[in-house]
Amino acid sequence: MDRMLRTGFETAGAGTSSAGGVSVLSERTNSERRRDDGGADSPSGVLVGVSPVLSTISAPDARAHAVSSAEHLGLLHVLVVDDDEAVRKACCEIAAGMGFEVVGAESATAARAILKQRRIDLLLLDLKLPGGGGLPLLEQVKALHPEMAVIVMTAFATVSSAVEAMRIGAGDYLTKPFALEELTAVLERTGQQLHMDVQSRQLRERLRTQQGMGGLVGRSPEMEKLYRILSKVAYSTHPVLILGESGTGKELVARSIHFNGPNAAKPFVPVDCGSLVPTLIESELFGHVKGAFTGADRAKEGLLASAEGGTVFLDEIGELPLDLQAKLLRALQEKEVRPVGATQARPISARVLAATNRDLATMVEQGRFRKDLYFRLNVVNLRIPPLRDRREDIAVLATHFLKQMEKETGVERSFSDSMLRTMAEYDWPGNVRELENAIERACALSSGPVLHLGDLPTQLQNFRMQQGPAIHAVEEDGMGRETVGASQGGGIVSIAEMERQAILGTIRQLKGDKLMAAKLLGIGKTTLYRKLKEYGITEGMGD
Numbered sequence: 001m002d003r004m005l006r007t008g009f010e011t012a013g014a015g016t017s018s019a020g021g022v023s024v025l026s027e028r029t030n031s032e033r034r035r036d037d038g039g040a041d042s043p044s045g046v047l048v049g050v051s052p053v054l055s056t057i058s059a060p061d062a063r064a065h066a067v068s069s070a071e072h073l074g075l076l077h078v079l080v081v082d083d084d085e086a087v088r089k090a091c092c093e094i095a096a097g098m099g100f101e102v103v104g105a106e107s108a109t110a111a112r113a114i115l116k117q118r119r120i121d122l123l124l125l126d127l128k129l130p131g132g133g134g135l136p137l138l139e140q141v142k143a144l145h146p147e148m149a150v151i152v153m154t155a156f157a158t159v160s161s162a163v164e165a166m167r168i169g170a171g172d173y174l175t176k177p178f179a180l181e182e183l184t185a186v187l188e189r190t191g192q193q194l195h196m197d198v199q200s201r202q203l204r205e206r207l208r209t210q211q212g213m214g215g216l217v218g219r220s221p222e223m224e225k226l227y228r229i230l231s232k233v234a235y236s237t238h239p240v241l242i243l244g245e246s247g248t249g250k251e252l253v254a255r256s257i258h259f260n261g262p263n264a265a266k267p268f269v270p271v272d273c274g275s276l277v278p279t280l281i282e283s284e285l286f287g288h289v290k291g292a293f294t295g296a297d298r299a300k301e302g303l304l305a306s307a308e309g310g311t312v313f314l315d316e317i318g319e320l321p322l323d324l325q326a327k328l329l330r331a332l333q334e335k336e337v338r339p340v341g342a343t344q345a346r347p348i349s350a351r352v353l354a355a356t357n358r359d360l361a362t363m364v365e366q367g368r369f370r371k372d373l374y375f376r377l378n379v380v381n382l383r384i385p386p387l388r389d390r391r392e393d394i395a396v397l398a399t400h401f402l403k404q405m406e407k408e409t410g411v412e413r414s415f416s417d418s419m420l421r422t423m424a425e426y427d428w429p430g431n432v433r434e435l436e437n438a439i440e441r442a443c444a445l446s447s448g449p450v451l452h453l454g455d456l457p458t459q460l461q462n463f464r465m466q467q468g469p470a471i472h473a474v475e476e477d478g479m480g481r482e483t484v485g486a487s488q489g490g491g492i493v494s495i496a497e498m499e500r501q502a503i504l505g506t507i508r509q510l511k512g513d514k515l516m517a518a519k520l521l522g523i524g525k526t527t528l529y530r531k532l533k534e535y536g537i538t539e540g541m542g543d
């Protein structure tokens with residue numbers, strides 16, 4: 001065992017032996033004693049594993065300091081392995097104060113037993129353990145639990161073993177004696193890293209379980225082609241230009257590229273170039289220094305810099321004014337931005353993805369978009385086809401949105417055949433967004449578990465009407481099967497007959513819901529009942 005360390009805690013431990021040997025508590029005593037002696041406080045704060053050098057931080061202060069600096073750490077499990085009881089207990093106390101769940105072990109054997117029984121996320125390991133030391137334990141841990149974070153503790157004399165430990169897989173090391181701040185800093189750093197690792201693992205798991213890929217739903221050949229390109233570009237750093245009509249999922253594709261890439265844990269910063277106030281676009285994108293313009297009462301970081309190693313998604317890039325296109329190009333080429341009013345540029349490290357529903361090539365020809373910027377952004381392009389060109393995705397997407405609503409509302413619903421048919425035939429000019437909104441609306445309006453035509457927005461109902469009586473004139477063939485209403489007189493159907501077929505067909509489709517049928521047909525309830533009376537139908541029709 002390291003002599004300096006033992007000496008330190010023998011002294012420090014004096015005040016704690018009966019109280020469980022928590023060294024920080026004893027240091028408080030020492031601190032007080034030192035102050036009484038007129039000694040100066042150590043500028044380095046509490047030292048762990050060293051003789052009573054004392055400090056400006058008392059035990060409760062130390063804990064408060066640790067807790068406040070790491071409040072955001074969730075429940076991570078720490079195992080402290082050190083045969084020196086005082087050091088072990090001090091580390092346990094500090095880590096517990098930071099919000100970790102902590103357990104201590106005095107030997108490699110005790111540590112192995114604990115590792116077999118419970119989940120450990122972070123191992124704080126003294127390399128100088130009796131009976132073989134900590135390196136064999138570290139090797140074993142890394143082989144069995146490669147995701148476990150390890151911080152090794154070592155004495156000056158054995159720094160070479162710390163190097164060896166890092167080679168085996170330790171993430172950090174502390175040289176004894178170390179200050180409280182060093183321990184809290186390394187624990188906090190490692191804790192944050194662990195959180196990021198866990199989050200990105202969870203995210204990837206979530207993405208993998210979706211139909212389609214990366215949160216994108218759809219199994220049409222067009223989408224399969226898109227997924228193939230997407231999985232390739234996700235791991236590169238090239239700019240990608242995402243093209244597609246409004247609502248086709250350009251932002252979702254951008255997110256998917258980011259969250260499937262190596263920097264998924266870094267920020268994803270969407271910038272809607274179309275909605276930025278023209279006079280503020282430059283400062284929004286590049287930032288500004290204090291006093292750069294009236295109202296700039298403090299410096300502000302720009303969106304390009306704030307992504308810090310992550311992804312900036314420039315949506316509606318076609319809307320960016322020409323002068324800012326030039327500045328953006330310079331920023332991308334030089335990999336640095338100059339905040340408004342600044343004399344110095346600052347480096348940027350984010351990947352850039354851009355999207356537009358405009359025809360950028362034509363805009364370039366017309367001189368409305370810079371050719372050099374177009375080439376810069378268009379290293380790889382991904383074109384998302386409109387929904388009408390991949391109709392097989394409509395039902396899959398509709399079902400996906402219905403399931404989402406089910407999760408939100410707890411109500412299980414299904415589509416009527418006629419609603420599904422209408423959705424499959426409609427052109428969806430607003431693409432997936434329009435479909436998503438239509439399903440949400442239908443769920444909000446519907447009174448029963450089956451969603452009907454009448455629950456769809458007016459444009460879809462009008463579309464259905466324009467398609468002629470085919471669906472509305474659904475009649476039964478006497479065997480309970482739906483058939484399209486037969487026309488009479490060589491394909492010519494009288495208006496009265498069309499009306500009759502439309503009314504009866506709709507009521508049947510809606511399983512007798514006359515109120516909804518009237519709503520869908522755009523006639524009053526009284527008119528509907530009068531018509532039914534004319535047809536000689538006064539009851540039935542499914543109700």
Ligand SMILES: Nc1ncnc2c1ncn2[C@@H]1O[C@H](COP(=O)(O)OP(=O)(O)OP(=O)(O)O)[C@@H](O)[C@H]1O
Binds near residue numbers: 215218397
């Ligand atoms: N393939 C898909 N799978 C699941 N949801 C999708 C898909 N495509 C789009 N969406 C959903 O449709 C909505 C619109 O998508 P998004 O905002 O990505 O479209 P966009 O092309 O960026 O639209 P705009 O051009 O108007 O900005 C979002 O709620 C998105 O989650």
